[in-house]
Amino acid sequence: MGTSLDIKIKRANKVYHAGEVLSGVVVVSGKDSIQHQGVSLTVEGSVNLQLSAKSVGVFEAFYNSVKPIQIISSTIEMVKPGKFPSGKTEIPFEFPLHVKGNKVLYETYHGVFVNIQYTLRCDMRRSLLAKDLTKTCEFIVHSAPQKGKLTPSPVDFTITPETLQNVKERALLPKFLIRGHLNSTNCVITQPLTGELVVESSEAAIKSIELQLVRVETCGCAEGYARDATEIQNIQIADGDVCRSLSVPIYMVFPRLFTCPTLETTNFKVEFEVNVVVLLHADHLITENFPLKLCRV
């Protein structure tokens, strides 16, 4: 190995908030001394939007992907052209995370049609004979805790054949009664979603009960907007024909990176929903949908 370039961010979890100082070191190492034309460090943050093929058609999706929205971008010159001695050299850096104008540092979010990502890039320019060296490293931004108290919003629900929509032949459905409640649809992202579910009665045997976490991403652009719901994860809370009248806990941890506090901007929206899915034998699938509001406190 010749020369290598590495970025080490000070915080192990790489989580930073707006206004904080992102700090760390750039590590340059090599056997021999390294000649270079300067080392620079760039912070970039952007929202990448993509239109789904479903909403706008294949070609448009391919060509017209919406231009990324830049949130932050700045570069500093770390080292002037010169020479690094052989061995390991650590160059510390500090980057205050400030945005210009009315821009907001959205929370990092990895989705399907919306991606909010922050990267730190280090470039070492070198003479014509040697290739330039680049190292990229992602860091994570958490949005500032929301002000004010979170009001819990418990939801009780009852599912019977009568409450269902989208049923073709209601008469063919087996009889069942499922009650339950969610402790709150306003959720703290670091706390699990909790609740209870009771199968009071069911003619057909139950195959499985699942919690489906769904992201709903909306992208607005010149042609209009596209709204797509996709699954993030599916957690089974009951397997097989559960005991009647015995409450089954609803419990789901929100995955990191794939969820963020519910976000609504002029150009795009990121929202979350949970589906309680009951699978009966004979392949009946019953879904009850609950929009969630995620926040960080």
Added chain:
Amino acid sequence: LAAYQWEHPRSRNYKAEFASCRLEAVPLEFGDYHPLKPITVTESKTKKVSRKGSTSSTSSSSSSSVVDPLSSVLDGTDPLSMFAATADPDSSRKRRDRDENSIIGSDFEPWANKRGEILARYTTTEKLSIVSTSKAGTATSAMSEKVRTRLEELDDFEEGSQKELLNLTQQDYVNRIEELNQSLKDAWASDQKVKALKIVIQCSKLLSDTSVIRFYPSKFVLITDILDTFADGYCFCISDHFSPENVNDTAKETCLNWFFKIASIRELIPRFYVEASILKCNKFLSKTGISECLPRLTCMIRGIGDPLVSVYARAYLCRVGMEVAPHLKESLNKNFFDFLLTFKQLRARCLLLFPSFSQCLFVELPSYLPLYSPAMDWIFQCISYHAPEALLTEMMERCKKLGNNALLLNSVMSAFRAEFIATRSMDFIGMIKECDESGFPKHLLFRSLGLNLALADPPEGDRLQILNEAWKVITKLKNPQDYINCAEVWVEYTCKHFTKREVNTVLADVIKHMTPDRAFEDSYPQLQSIIKKVIAHFHDFSVLFSVEKFLPFLDMFQKESVRVEVCKCIMEVFIKHQQEPTKDPVILNALLHVCKTTHDSVNALTLEDEKRTLAYLINGFIKMVSFGRDFEQQLSFYVEARSMFCNLEPVLVQLIHSVNRLAMETRKVMKGNHSRKTAAFVRACVAYCFITIPSLVGIFTRLNLYLHSGQVALANQCLSQADAFFKAAISLIPEVPKMINIDGKMRPSESFLLEFLCNFFSTLLIVPDHPEHGVLFLVRELLNVIQDYTWEDSSDDKIRIYTCVLHLLSAMSQETYLYHIDKVDSNDSLYGGDSKFLAENNKLCETVMAQILEHLKTLAKDEVGRQSSLGLSFFNSILAHGDLRNNRLNQLSVNLWHLAQRHGCADTRTMVKTLEYIKKRSKQPDMGHLTELALRLPLQTRT
């Protein structure tokens, strides 16, 4: 060297010699040193020694500084325990860790005990299937290739590439799981965490499959083993980062990553098991981790629909919970109560489910419900461990409310303390009776109750009633297997608290049930255990054999190996517990029968060890038989025994010894004066030995027994019989092979022969000559045999024997012999120093000496060392036994002295000592001539 005559054996005055040689007896003061004084161990000076558990005594007897060599070896650390201490530091560390932070005592039966039991009990012959990836571990050399295969492996564990292996036998299945366990270990070892997690998820998924339901409990055991491996690896991996002084963010981050990874496992059952398995590592995340997590997991189980799967999940959680946080009793209890809630529906659900399921499951309710037992027993055991009486009572009440469900009742009985159950036996019997027959078989309930009663005693007053009630049900069981499983347990209770009458009734009942259709053939282990229990409680064999049905019970063991096994047990117990010799005809008959059975099992294929054991047992019995003063009866018993046990040589040897002993007993009773009747009896004994000995195989056994029996015959004044024994022995000597087998090794026999012959000579001294044969008839015959025997060229044993013969002959020429047998006239009084006898004796000496000198001459060529030592020993013999006033003998001894020193082979110190001895002897009266001899013996100085 010319021929010399042993003209004048030194005449000896044995009495005077004995008196002069005897050491003066000095009374021993307390505290004086004496080598034979027992070492009294006084409390050693430091505690350290005793703690080590060594038997060493730093201060031994108060008088001496002698350290017992055996215990001094053990001083310090015993090498074995030292080894054990260092052998496995890892496991001992683990054990210690576990001990420190748990409050579970040793009285808690650990899971490991249950494990094997479950694996053995829940087996299947059905075909199993497993969803997994088949991956052959290929050893790769190149680095890049290694990386590539690793990536491929990772891909393999992706869900898409899994394939289902069908039609596995149980053994294949177990192997497959073992393979997974191994690859999990490898994964941890090579730090492939993701792979480890994938394997463990895959394995726990198997627990949701109940298609081969008979095997489920065993599958549970196998897979929880894998989970244990995973948990150990995980904790090791985490705690590696979490050394207390180094709680850094990276470690916390790793831990969180795991946490999120596991929380997102899609399926309920794998998620539950993985979370539960690493419960103990929750303390790294937050302090209250475990106390929050345990109740949540408990609730989570409610989502498992299959009641069997869920009860095992609970059992696993209880197990992990007990290990990690035994103080958190509430969640254990919650598990129990949750279980009761589901249980209420179980019956109804089963009935509902089974019409549709039974076709594919082939499981009927009575064999389905017992599958719950291992898990329930475990849960109950966890809860009832150190639980207050009140809680147990409450649990019992709760179970009662559920309509005395048999399954619950059974688990209560197998998990709760035996004392608790025993004191409420009558209640339990009532409850058992009340439960409905369907579902859970009642005999299992009675079995569980019986197990408790074997451990703890019910109230005195209830005992008989309990037995009656229980047996009333047991005796009605139709299936012999069910019956015997139950009866086996209750026999213990019956033996413990009742007399032979009740035991007899029980045995009779067992016989009645097991005889039809030869049902006993399938139940030998249980029947065997019944016998063991009975003999364990009835040490008095006269009582035992008076149990009428005991022998008929033994008749049920018709398979030979089992019957022999049982007989051996009985005999072992007899030997162990019979204190007094017995002549009880009941015992004798029964035990002879038992011994005969074991003896008859011996055949050509029987191992030596087995034969030894059997012989030991039979001998133990023979030694315990005594008819007191009725010697004739005793002898006829021995005759009978001989005919019965002719295949076991050690038994025959024992019988010969016993008969010899009997003859000596007779002599003792008659105080040496046999009447006509006793003389005849003694001759019968002698005859017994004489005809028994030839049937033995071991040549030295025969020789020694001939000699021994001859001595006994002599002691009983059976002179011609004694002669016959000695002649037989003499004629047997040529048959002694060069090599004999001792403990499986071939060894030269000469040293044994030498030993035997020396012993023989001592006896021959007092054997009187037969009036019709010549003088010293036996000695001559023996000498001929020795002469003809082919001796090893490289040894001087023949000459040693000849030297011994010289000693014998000089002892024979004395006026009065060194020892006598009471009432037997030896040659000294027969011949009274007759000159003819002495002349014969001298002639023999001459021949023998010529032989010795001849041999010395042959050694002169190249065996000078042997020549020297042999010469010296001959010199010593002459010194001790010869009359050195005789000139020629004197000259011979001087020559021998020179011979011994000739080649510088002699040990100077020995020579000096010998000379000193001669000088000292010369000062004694009548020994003046030795002074002159000493002057003629020069000491050679080493040049």
